[in-house]
Amino acid sequence: MADHDEPQVPELHGRLTGVAGRIDVAELEQARATVDGVVGRRRARKRVGATLGAAAVIATATTVVLTLGGGGPDTIVTTDDTMTTNPVPDHSLAGSDPTVDRPAAAEPIEVRAGGSRAGSVAGVSGAPQYGEWIVPWDDGFLVGSTSYPLQPLPAELPEEVIALFPQEVIDLFGGDLPDTIAEATDRLSETGLLEVVSDIIQENPAAYDAIYGAEVEALTFDVRYTVDGAVWEPREFVAPAGATYLSSVAAVGDRLAVVYGVVDPLTGMPVDGTITVATTSDLSTWTEQDIVVPSSGELPEGINRMVSAQDLAANDNGWVLPVYDSIDADPFSLLPQDVRDEIDAANGLGMGTSDTGVTVEYDFDADGNNPAVTRTFTWDELGVSPETAQLLLDQDDSSTVWAASWDGEPVLSQAPRAGGLVVATPAGFVQWTDQTWFSPDGVDWSSSPLPDGAAWVSDAFDIDGGLVVMSSTESGTTLVHRVDERGADAVLLDVPQIDTNSIVGDGSFSASSASGAIVTASPPVPSEQLLSVEVDGYRLSVRQPGGIFEVTDLATDEVIVSESLVRPGGDGGSLIIDDAGITVTDLTTGEVLVVFSQEVLDASESEFLDGGGGEYLPDFWLLASVDGERFVIDDLDDPTDGPTSMATNGTVLLLQSGNNWIVYDLD
Amino acid sequence: MTGVDAVPIDPGELAPLPLPLPFDEFFATHHAEMVRALTLAVGDVELGRDAAAEGFARALERWSGVSGYANPSGWVYRVGLNWARSGRRRLRRERTGLRLDDSEAPELTPHDAALVSALGRLSIEHRTVVVGRYYLDWSESQLAEALDVAPGTVKSRLNRALSKLASLMEEPHGRP
Numbered sequence: 066m067a068d069h070d071e072p073q074v075p076e077l078h079g080r081l082t083g084v085a086g087r088i089d090v091a092e093l094e095q096a097r098a099t100v101d102g103v104v105g106r107r108r109a110r111k112r113v114g115a116t117l118g119a120a121a122v123i124a125t126a127t128t129v130v131l132t133l134g135g136g137g138p139d140t141i142v143t144t145d146d147t148m149t150t151n152p153v154p155d156h157s158l159a160g161s162d163p164t165v166d167r168p169a170a171a172e173p174i175e176v177r178a179g180g181s182r183a184g185s186v187a188g189v190s191g192a193p194q195y196g197e198w199i200v201p202w203d204d205g206f207l208v209g210s211t212s213y214p215l216q217p218l219p220a221e222l223p224e225e226v227i228a229l230f231p232q233e234v235i236d237l238f239g240g241d242l243p244d245t246i247a248e249a250t251d252r253l254s255e256t257g258l259l260e261v262v263s264d265i266i267q268e269n270p271a272a273y274d275a276i277y278g279a280e281v282e283a284l285t286f287d288v289r290y291t292v293d294g295a296v297w298e299p300r301e302f303v304a305p306a307g308a309t310y311l312s313s314v315a316a317v318g319d320r321l322a323v324v325y326g327v328v329d330p331l332t333g334m335p336v337d338g339t340i341t342v343a344t345t346s347d348l349s350t351w352t353e354q355d356i357v358v359p360s361s362g363e364l365p366e367g368i369n370r371m372v373s374a375q376d377l378a379a380n381d382n383g384w385v386l387p388v389y390d391s392i393d394a395d396p397f398s399l400l401p402q403d404v405r406d407e408i409d410a411a412n413g414l415g416m417g418t419s420d421t422g423v424t425v426e427y428d429f430d431a432d433g434n435n436p437a438v439t440r441t442f443t444w445d446e447l448g449v450s451p452e453t454a455q456l457l458l459d460q461d462d463s464s465t466v467w468a469a470s471w472d473g474e475p476v477l478s479q480a481p482r483a484g485g486l487v488v489a490t491p492a493g494f495v496q497w498t499d500q501t502w503f504s505p506d507g508v509d510w511s512s513s514p515l516p517d518g519a520a521w522v523s524d525a526f527d528i529d530g531g532l533v534v535m536s537s538t539e540s541g542t543t544l545v546h547r548v549d550e551r552g553a554d555a556v557l558l559d560v561p562q563i564d565t566n567s568i569v570g571d572g573s574f575s576a577s578s579a580s581g582a583i584v585t586a587s588p589p590v591p592s593e594q595l596l597s598v599e600v601d602g603y604r605l606s607v608r609q610p611g612g613i614f615e616v617t618d619l620a621t622d623e624v625i626v627s628e629s630l631v632r633p634g635g636d637g638g639s640l641i642i643d644d645a646g647i648t649v650t651d652l653t654t655g656e657v658l659v660v661f662s663q664e665v666l667d668a669s670e671s672e673f674l675d676g677g678g679g680e681y682l683p684d685f686w687l688l689a690s691v692d693g694e695r696f697v698i699d700d701l702d703d704p705t706d707g708p709t710s711m712a713t714n715g716t717v718l719l720l721q722s723g724n725n726w727i728v729y730d731l732d
Numbered sequence: 733m734t735g736v737d738a739v740p741i742d743p744g745e746l747a748p749l750p751l752p753l754p755f756d757e758f759f760a761t762h763h764a765e766m767v768r769a770l771t772l773a774v775g776d777v778e779l780g781r782d783a784a785a786e787g788f789a790r791a792l793e794r795w796s797g798v799s800g801y802a803n804p805s806g807w808v809y810r811v812g813l814n815w816a817r818s819g820r821r822r823l824r825r826e827r828t829g830l831r832l833d834d835s836e837a838p839e840l841t842p843h844d845a846a847l848v849s850a851l852g853r854l855s856i857e858h859r860t861v862v863v864g865r866y867y868l869d870w871s872e873s874q875l876a877e878a879l880d881v882a883p884g885t886v887k888s889r890l891n892r893a894l895s896k897l898a899s900l901m902e903e904p905h906g907r908p
Contacts, residue, residue, distance in 0.1 A: 074898045078867070081863070085768035085772055088767065089777075090767045090781075093763060096767075096784075099785045100792060194887070194888075195891045210891075250871070251871055371902050391902075395842070395843040457842070709888065723888065724885070
């Protein structure tokens with residue numbers, strides 16, 4: 066049972082369970098044999114050897130030549146035309162990488178490394194546990210999140226419902242039910258009774274209705290204010306009528322703007338195609354601007370329209386907002402009731418949609434094969450119009466961009482690409498596709514080239530007089546530019562701390578006044594961590610990049626084999642991987658030089674994994690600036706989660722990363 | 733202790749220590765859910781099965797210790813995840829979503845496909861907590877213990893994951 070203190074995704078448990086239930090698991094005996102095999106030999110599956118090969122399959126080089134004892138070199142030399150499908154970041158300077166196509170001249174920047182000061186710990190001394198949104202406000206910051214009330218339990222349950230549960234469950238609560246379902250869930254879980262109770266509730270609608278029937282208090286918004294990230298105070302916040310979730314929040318001066326759509330409290334589905342942009346200066350009285358997205362007409366039951374919007378870009382004059390309109394449908398619910406009942410009573414269900422309609426197969430045999438029934442229902446029979454059917458088939462979604470001045474009516478924007486990153490500046494709005502686009506009012510747009518060398522823009526943040534724009538070249542090299550308020554006059558910046566293969570932001574904070582972005586650098590796994598074993602005077606290791614296997618003669622420290630396991634045309638190398646492990650042969654004589662047994666390889670892997678290795682630990686960095694010349698660059702301490710909220714008020718940047726609210730002085 | 737009279741305990745009144753759960757019984761009970769949970773978390777049917785096998789294998793090797801944990805399946809879950817993301821495996825391109833082009837992937841309705849697609853767009857850290865909380869039905873404290881992280885970390889990841897999942901499931905497919 067869900068904890069209603071968390072954001073809600075309707076029916077998530079049931080849906081996940083439904084999806085999971087369709088995942089085929091091997092018969093128990095077969096699965097156990099697999100496990101025993103892994104334990105017994107640590108090479109139970111051929112794909113273990115293939116995995117080792119697969120680890121090197123990222124390289125597509127061919128390697129030949131082993132000439133031990135002859136007149137040639139005692140090494141195998143790799144012709145290393147590697148192209149990794151999943152490149153391992155190389156922390157060397159960009160200039161040493163021949164694949165880097167970064168434009169040459171870059172303006173140096175002034176960097177202040179680190180620079181954070183003590184903020185606060187989430188949940189302590191008034192600091193919010195979690196911020197869904199954060200905006201600059203009143204010389205400080207406003208942080209808000211939706212507070213979901215816990216689902217209450219009724220004070221007592223009908224006798225006939227109580228009788229459904231085993232005595233040990235009844236005894237657990239002793240006639241005194243907890244106040245909330247969450248509390249009951251915890252107690253049932255602790256005593257191992259949760260599953261039996263869940264099954265009973267699922268199988269007995271009367272029990273479900275009785276237990277979940279208590280009225281839930283309305284959700285509220287938890288809004289807090291801080292000027293320095295250390296001291297917090299609650300702020301009264303009265304949401305606009307009908308707003309239960311704010312999909313985007315932005316602040317411009319003393320104007321706070323929020324975006325929402327009214328949803329059905331029972332289903333979580335939008336009630337219509339209206340998106341509202343509401344603004345306030347006192348956090349309680351609102352001026353609303355409605356975007357009414359035209360619909361294709363009444364939809365049959367089981368087909369829902371999903372209209373949503375986020376990433377509001379706003380300046381002193383108005384706003385731009387991408388809106389998404391899609392169809393969500395469960396074809397099963399379109400079927401006639403008697404067919405649904407028949408399917409529910411039968412064994413298994415297969416379902417598909419086509420231009421014709423919905424086809425179902427059900428009543429499978431005990432092995433899950435050979436459906437006894439296959440039927441097709443045309444769209445017309447199901448009461449679905451051709452237009453709606455096409456939407457269902459295409460999973461096609463319309464996206465539109467809307468714009469308005471603060472006191473005007475929202476209109477459709479002529480933005481070039483609905484849904485692309487849009488950033489507001491004092492001069493207007495900037496968006497990027499394969500070109501840079503600018504609009505003074507959000508309605509009409511003009512284009513200019515992307516910053517020199519950029520193939521696509523991944524993130525941007527506002528600075529005085531313009532933007533800092535992060536992009537990638539065709540080959541994936543990271544670029545950072547400073548541009549003006551129209552997105553033009555780009556100046557390439559030299560930010561040496563940014564790894565050439567870093568992932569530079571994803572626009573997560575672009576809707577707010579950020580003055581910063583998060584750069585993710587995945588640290589490369591040192592080659593010795595992948596494999597490094599020594600047997601009989603030889604060491605086997607993997608060299609990166611390229612996943613090249615190397616065998617080193619420990620006596621001479623010479624690399625005598627350097628080989629990729631991917632050899633177009635098949636065999637020919639000196640390394641053989643099979644159930645025995647990795648065998649190294651002298652191709653000239655056929656002599657086996659050394660065998661790295663599977664036991665040895667497994668021990669190396671175990672040592673690595675047992676030592677905590679193999680964990681994916683992305684490396685998050687903050688890149689922030691107010692002028693595009695002096696930057697704060699900081700390696701964030703929480704390497705796993707990354708920041709979840711960030712905003713600046715022009716001189717101070719506040720971000721939440723993990724459990725900490727961290728403050729940076731940018732001025 | 734002062735002021736308290738010690739009460740002698742009749743050894744016969746002591747409840748017998750529970751016998752360790754046999755591995756066979758543990759495996760039979762949890763095998764299917766672990767395969768499914770790891771498949772959902774790593775986003776690949778084949779990889780999920782392998783990760784489950786590796787997790788159970790390591791549990792078997794250490795059963796005398798693992799059997800004493802409050803939630804041995806939590807240990808299997810974590811080890812399976814770590815293995816799936818280990819040095820060799822992570823050199824494979826990470827899949828997003830269950831591999832619908834895989835003959836072994838389950839047949840999904842469009843409704844479920846939307847959920848799977850949204851799940852695939854979460855980070856693996858977020859999928860891990862969503863699966864642990866909403867498929868395995870672990871409490872936040874159980875999940876924290878299973879993943880060896882602080883309860884606060886679980887809570888913040890869950891909040892973030894669910895917010896993103898909720899918004900992704902309202903979005904059109906293919907939004908950049």
